[in-house]
Amino acid sequence: MELIPVIGLEMHAEMKSNTKVFSPAKNSYNDISNLNVNKIDMAFPGILPLLNKECIEKAIEMALILKCDIPEIFMFDRKNYYYPDLPKGYQITQFNKPIGTNGVLTIDVDGIEKNIDILDIHLEEDSASLDHYSYFSLIDYNRAGVPLLETVTSPCMHSSKEAVAFLDTMKYIFRYTGISDADIKRGQIRCDVNVSMMEKDSKELGTKVEVKNVNNINNVEKTIEYEIKRQTELILNGKKDEIVQETRRYDEATETTITMRSKIDAIDYKYFVEPNIPPYEITSDLINDIKSRISILPNEKKLKYINELGLNIIDANNLIKNKDVSEYFDNLINLGCDIKSSVNWVLNQISDYTNSNNISINELYLTPDKLKFIIDQTILDKISSKQAKELFNKSLELQKDPKILIKELGMEQINDIDTIKDIIVNILDSNLDQIKLYKNGKTNMFDYFVGQVMKETKGKANPVLVKEILSSELDNK
């Protein structure tokens, strides 16, 4: 029996905004508990939510990017449940009229394009976070009221690889547009993962299991892999009935999923329209205005790199992964830097340096114009690639302009033919035995002489000129 995994995702992304979605408290990650707090988010009696225009517009922007149908009004609903992290006793979300429905996102899975159907995208508020101790819990309201965008896909994915490609694509879009920082380390991306197994050629879906609140993309991958294995084994061992519709959670320690509650215990959220926030009209003018502000998206940029700059798909994919890296590369190209060299420098030396020093490319001392100087020196054969790397490292170490440093380090290449010729003649005059060996057929002595010239000039002689002059001088001997 051949089984096919069927996967659907609910992706929650914390939005980037100055203030929270329903209160003027600051929206930013903070290690100090209860710093970004306001009575509205803590549900003091008599409070009313104050809708944030920035969040509305960013939610519409994402719905447009996902090619969703957008309703004429923006309205909210209440999702009722009781838990200490939810001070109001309900979450303000969108249930009846999400900001986007029937969308699509094209993803790239190992070079093959696939369309992911988006059922809906909606704006809601995050809950507070709980710090658990042995006998009690403490509530941190910094996260309460942080705007969340939830994107719900149809069950159209069939492998963990597709799910990861979808999440990565969404992550890049969030970062490029500034809708979310999508910072995994800060828990800004969380997913509910729905997995079932379907018999090949069957039209009937298997029993769905939902794994709640998986907190990073690696764990989503592990969750799916584990559920596929667990459900497949049960089906193949004749225990299909043991797969029940239930909610599970991912346990990082054991890399397994654990039952939380069955469908019988499912919470009835008693959704109803949020009466404290009247509808907000979404006019065509507003939509056109937001459309005009959408910046270039990662996929568009990738196509530009491949079609206009002639990059291969691997380099293009690596460059678009990080908006700042991609913009740095764009700046190099706009300055007229050699394309191939720019790709190599950005994806190798710069990437290695920023990763090992844990800094962003925007913090790098070598701005694109400074790096262009180094690249140009190698293109013009003024310095060797080894010298270029040394100049790069010294410039970062000393925080000194490579234009000044190249002189201070005496790196300027010797291109004067007479100077190089004098050095070569001197070296040949003091190596008569080696010339004999060369003349008697030991051709690798040529490299020995090149090495001597480089040693004499401390690597500064232009290697192309050295080889030309040396060859000519040896012929005359």
Next chain:
Amino acid sequence: MSKFTKELINDYADKLLIGLTKEETDTIFNEFEIIEANMDLINKIDGISDVEPQHYPFIIKSVPRNGDKIINENIEDILKNSGKVSDREIEVPKVVG
């Protein structure tokens, strides 16, 4: 025959995290008969199924705030009414689920 049963009432009470005594269940069950009768009456009004739900008493539209102005409040002031406080946080019984 009523659509509401005592089991249904107890199930909803459980979901609302309130416990009902037998007497309370009986009282609510009897009240539902009256509520149901009234709902039946309303449902008999001509064209009732074509009426859109009215969530707001007046036709008004939201005027969202500009999200730039930040107002963080002092947590010590906010926590003055709290029962148990530990440092800057409210302490609650441990609930993990």
